[in-house]
Amino acid sequence: MPRIAYFGPQGTFTEQAARALADPREHELLPLDTIPAVVAAVRSGEVAAGCVPVENSVEGAVPATMDALALGEPVVAVAEHVLPVHFSVLVRPGTEAAQIQTVASHPHGLAQVRGWLEANLPKATAIAVNSTAGAARAVHAGEYDAAVSAPVAVEHYPLHELATGVADVADAVTRFLLVTRPGALPAPTGADRTSLVAVAVNRTGALSGLLHELALREINLTRLEARPTKDRFGEYRFFLDVEGHLAEQRIADALAALHRRCLEVRFLGSYPRTDGTQTQVAAPTRDEDFAAATDWVAAVRRGERA
Amino acid sequence: MPRIAYFGPQGTFTEQAARALADPREHELLPLDTIPAVVAAVRSGEVAAGCVPVENSVEGAVPATMDALALGEPVVAVAEHVLPVHFSVLVRPGTEAAQIQTVASHPHGLAQVRGWLEANLPKATAIAVNSTAGAARAVHAGEYDAAVSAPVAVEHYPLHELATGVADVADAVTRFLLVTRPGALPAPTGADRTSLVAVAVNRTGALSGLLHELALREINLTRLEARPTKDRFGEYRFFLDVEGHLAEQRIADALAALHRRCLEVRFLGSYPRTDGTQTQVAAPTRDEDFAAATDWVAAVRRGERA
Numbered sequence: 116m117p118r119i120a121y122f123g124p125q126g127t128f129t130e131q132a133a134r135a136l137a138d139p140r141e142h143e144l145l146p147l148d149t150i151p152a153v154v155a156a157v158r159s160g161e162v163a164a165g166c167v168p169v170e171n172s173v174e175g176a177v178p179a180t181m182d183a184l185a186l187g188e189p190v191v192a193v194a195e196h197v198l199p200v201h202f203s204v205l206v207r208p209g210t211e212a213a214q215i216q217t218v219a220s221h222p223h224g225l226a227q228v229r230g231w232l233e234a235n236l237p238k239a240t241a242i243a244v245n246s247t248a249g250a251a252r253a254v255h256a257g258e259y260d261a262a263v264s265a266p267v268a269v270e271h272y273p274l275h276e277l278a279t280g281v282a283d284v285a286d287a288v289t290r291f292l293l294v295t296r297p298g299a300l301p302a303p304t305g306a307d308r309t310s311l312v313a314v315a316v317n318r319t320g321a322l323s324g325l326l327h328e329l330a331l332r333e334i335n336l337t338r339l340e341a342r343p344t345k346d347r348f349g350e351y352r353f354f355l356d357v358e359g360h361l362a363e364q365r366i367a368d369a370l371a372a373l374h375r376r377c378l379e380v381r382f383l384g385s386y387p388r389t390d391g392t393q394t395q396v397a398a399p400t401r402d403e404d405f406a407a408a409t410d411w412v413a414a415v416r417r418g419e420r421a
Numbered sequence: 422m423p424r425i426a427y428f429g430p431q432g433t434f435t436e437q438a439a440r441a442l443a444d445p446r447e448h449e450l451l452p453l454d455t456i457p458a459v460v461a462a463v464r465s466g467e468v469a470a471g472c473v474p475v476e477n478s479v480e481g482a483v484p485a486t487m488d489a490l491a492l493g494e495p496v497v498a499v500a501e502h503v504l505p506v507h508f509s510v511l512v513r514p515g516t517e518a519a520q521i522q523t524v525a526s527h528p529h530g531l532a533q534v535r536g537w538l539e540a541n542l543p544k545a546t547a548i549a550v551n552s553t554a555g556a557a558r559a560v561h562a563g564e565y566d567a568a569v570s571a572p573v574a575v576e577h578y579p580l581h582e583l584a585t586g587v588a589d590v591a592d593a594v595t596r597f598l599l600v601t602r603p604g605a606l607p608a609p610t611g612a613d614r615t616s617l618v619a620v621a622v623n624r625t626g627a628l629s630g631l632l633h634e635l636a637l638r639e640i641n642l643t644r645l646e647a648r649p650t651k652d653r654f655g656e657y658r659f660f661l662d663v664e665g666h667l668a669e670q671r672i673a674d675a676l677a678a679l680h681r682r683c684l685e686v687r688f689l690g691s692y693p694r695t696d697g698t699q700t701q702v703a704a705p706t707r708d709e710d711f712a713a714a715t716d717w718v719a720a721v722r723r724g725e726r727a
Contacts, residue, residue, distance in 0.1 A: 175481065175648075222528035225549050243531050243549035320636030322645065327633055330626030339628065339647050339657070342481075351645070 117163035119293070120145045120156045126248030126268035132196045132291035133166035134267075150179040157294055158188045164295045165190075171200065171289045174223055176340045176354070184294070184383055185312045185342075185352055192292040192310055192384030193301050200287040202228055205251050205262045205274040212277060215239050219250035220263035228263050230283040236261070294384070300361060301386050306393045307360035308337065310383035313353045313373055322353065328372040329357060332365040333400040358394045360385040364405035365396070423469035425599070426451045426459045432554030432574035438502045438597035439472035440573075456485040463600055464494045470601045471496075477506065477595045480529055482646045482660070490600070490689055491618045491648075491658055498598040498616055498690030499607050506593040508534055511557050511568045511580040518583060521545050525556035526569035534569050536589040542567070600690070606667060607692050612699045613666035614643065616689035619659045619679055628659065634678040635663060638671040639706045664700040666691040670711035671702070 121133035123146025133144055145162060147153050153165040167180045184190065202224060206215065218225075218232060219242040225232075232239065242259055244250050248271070250262035255272040262268070269276060292310075301307075315321035329336060338356035359366045361382070373380045398404055414420040427439035429452025439450055451468060453459050459471040473486045490496065508530060512521065524531075524538060525548040531538075538545065548565055550556050554577070556568035561578040568574070575582060598616075607613075621627035635642060644662035665672045667688070679686045704710055720726035 175484070178481070222532060222549055226528060241549045243528055243547045319639050319641040320632075322642060323629065323632035323636035326626075326629035330629035333625050335625040336628060339645075341645050341647070 116143045117141065118143045118145045118161075119164045119166060120147050120153045120162040121166040122150050122153050122168065123147055124246055124248045124252070126251055126265060126271040127246055128198055128200065128265040128267075128289060129166055129168055129291065130248075131265055131267045132168070132198050132289075133293075135196045135198070136166055136194050136291070136293045150177070151183050154183040154187070154190060154294065157190050157296060160296070164193070164293050166196075166291055166293050169195075169290050169292050170338070170340070171223070171287065173200075173227060173284050173287045176342065178342065180292075181340070181342045181352075181354060185354075185381065189297055189381060190294045191297050191300075191382065192294050192386050194293040194386050195308065195389050196291045196293070197288050197389045198291065200227065200282055200289050201266065201279070202247070202263050202281040203266045203269065203276050204278040204281055205254060205264050205268060205272070206260060206277045207254060207257070208273070208275045210260060210275070210277070212236065215260040217242055217259040218261045218263060219244050219253055219259040221245065221247050221250070224250075224263045227283060227287065228281050231278075231281050232263075235278070290389075292384070292386075300384075303360040303362045303385070304387045306388050306391045307358070307385055308388050309357050309359055309361055309366055309385040311355045311357070311370070311373070312379075312381040312383060313355060313377045314379040315353065315376075316378055324376060325353070325373060328369055328376065329355075332369045333396070334359060334365060334369055335394075354383075358392075359396075363396070364402045365400040368405060422449045423447065424449045424451045424467075425470045425472060426453050426462045426468040427472040428456050428459050428474065429453055430552055430554045430558070432557055432571060432577040433552055434504055434506065434571040434573075434595060435472055435474055435597065436554075437571055437573045438474070438504050438595075439599075441502045441504070442472055442500050442597070442599045456483070457489050460489040460493070460496060460600065463496050463602060466602070470499070470599050472502075472597055472599050475501075475596050475598050476644070476646070477529070477593065479506075479533060479590050479593045482648065484648065486598075487646070487648045487658075487660060491660075491687065495603055495687060496600045497603050497606075497688065498600050498692050500599040500692050501614065501695050502597045502599070503594050503695045504597065506533065506588055506595050507572065507585070508553070508569050508587040509572045509575065509582050510534075510584040510587055511560060511570050511574060511578070512566060512583045513560060513563070514579070514581045516566060516581070516583070518542065521566040523548055523565040524567045524569060525550050525559055525565040527551065527553050527556070530556075530569045533589060533593065534587050537584075537587050538569075541584070596695075598690070598692075606690075609666035609668045609691070610693045612694050612697045613664070613691055614694045615663050615665055615667055615672055615691040617661045617663070617676070617679070618685075618687040618689060619661060619683045620685040621659065621682075622684055630682060631659070631679060634675055634682065635661075638675045639702070640665060640671060640675055641700075660689075664698075665702075669702070670708045671706040674711060 247264040251268040340354040341351040463471040557574040646660040647657040
């Protein structure tokens with residue numbers, strides 16, 4: 116049975132996303148300790164695919180995923196999943212709110228429920244641990260009084276939900292990617308997204324030129340993330356998400372232009388959008404427009420047209 | 422004596438930056454609890470200026486500062502300061518490393534020394550508190566065994582440095598801004614930076630057009646940060662830093678173009694760069710080139726030239 120690795124442990128939001136992206140009859144889920152470990156297991160072939168968080172609507176990009184995808188042997192996304200970030204506050208059965216002295220979670224979890232904690236558990240000490248599920252496990256073990264965790268954590272630990280749907284920003288969401296080794300691309304659906312990493316030459320107008328190549332082909336940008344390289348302050352690697360699939364000629368044409376223009380371009384995948392929003396494509400950037408233009412130039416070169 | 426507020430409490434990196442930006446004979450420093458409180462005190466006139474962190478070379482932008490500068494009554498930066506992020510691990514005098522069971526810091530502090538903690542204090546529990554200095558204060562009060570703090574914290578709390586210069590990424594730096602209410606701009610130095618916020622209309626090529634306006638005027642971008650609006654996933658506000666001063670015509674001309682082109686543009690200040698790097702300006706974007714062009718058009722309009 117092919118395995119899908121995810122950034123674990125069991126009981127995190129990433130497990131919830133991996134469950135949504137996997138086929139339960141076909142895949143076995145394997146929690147791994149870190150995001151780099153998930154991507155490394157994909158690269159080595161130890162697993163068929165890996166599920167990692169890529170961005171959060173409140174906190175922004177997930178640096179460990181950005182770094183893991185941008186560097187090392189290529190991996191590509193074949194699917195995405197968008198999950199609302201609603202936490203549950205879990206306690207051992209019988210624990211009353213007034214008894215809670217310690218609340219554990221991942222630092223990002225603590226940051227995203229800070230208002231709720233101040234209003235509801237103002238006297239509790241916030242303990243930073245490595246994952247939201249690790250917090251649940253530690254509460255089960257009696258180390259802390261409460262955990263701020265993904266709802267799925269109660270399926271792994273016999274804890275009681277003191278509160279659910281906890282989030283300072285009600286409509287916070289996290290986007291996850293399912294990545295594999297490069298291979299046949301998922302079939303275009305008409306509602307696709309393509310992800311890229313580009314390192315632009317460090318000169319005035321370089322990023323403008325890069326984005327202009329997309330705009331000239333009417334390609335809509337859905338995300339632009341500038342991640343500082345760790346080497347020099349002020350130097351960035353750009354993560355771009357655009358509407359469309361590499362099977363479309365306007366996307367292929369733009370990628371070829373970026374390959375000419377950038378120090379480095381890496382294809383991170385073309386895959387269906389969770390929200391199903393259809394890409395609007397009109398003249399002059401439909402496949403038939405590109406085909407007609409290529410045919411015309413070829414005919415001119417042969418001396419048959421002018 | 423005019424007061425400069427900073428994101429406190431006393432003993433944080435922001436206090437170190439505020440000390441560097443203030444004139445000790447002219448200014449009194451005032452720690453405030455949150456970044457929005459610092460900016461609000463500047464807006465109300467309660468203080469002459471405020472010092473806030475704006476970006477870190479490892480963690481990226483500081484969301485609270487981005488939001489505070491982009492929304493509400495305008496404030497502008499008049500100076501910047503770049504500080505290396507080297508932490509000190511502080512303990513009560515007499516505490517041995519082997520006795521340390523709890524280590525407290527701000528969540529970002531814990532994230533930036535995680536490797537060091539795993540190597541040197543593997544058994545200690547990481548406690549997330551609201552600031553690095555709050556961690557030092559809590560250690561002084563006996564609540565925790567060690568604090569990961571800014572070096573300046575030892576000037577406020579009688580603690581011992583178990584280790585200094587602690588940082589997983591050796592050359593991590595944080596950039597701070599000194600903001601005031603709008604008024605006369607700092608004089609141009611030839612090594613200036615201008616900061617902007619722009620909200621582009623949500624259509625294909627909007628960001629490309631915005632950056633193209635800068636590139637056409639040979640304006641170099643030193644930072645581009647896309648901060649999601651909290652309202653809708655996929656909608657962004659762009660924070661731009663460029664080389665140059667609004668007193669230069671190419672910057673003024675570009676800002677006027679952005680004002681026409683964007684839903685919203687906010688000037689966040691023109692101020693000297695800490696690193697003193699001179700901006701290189703050549704034909705055709707020197708002030709004299711713009712002046713000659715404007716004169717020519719005016720003369721043509723008057724029927725004197727063609």
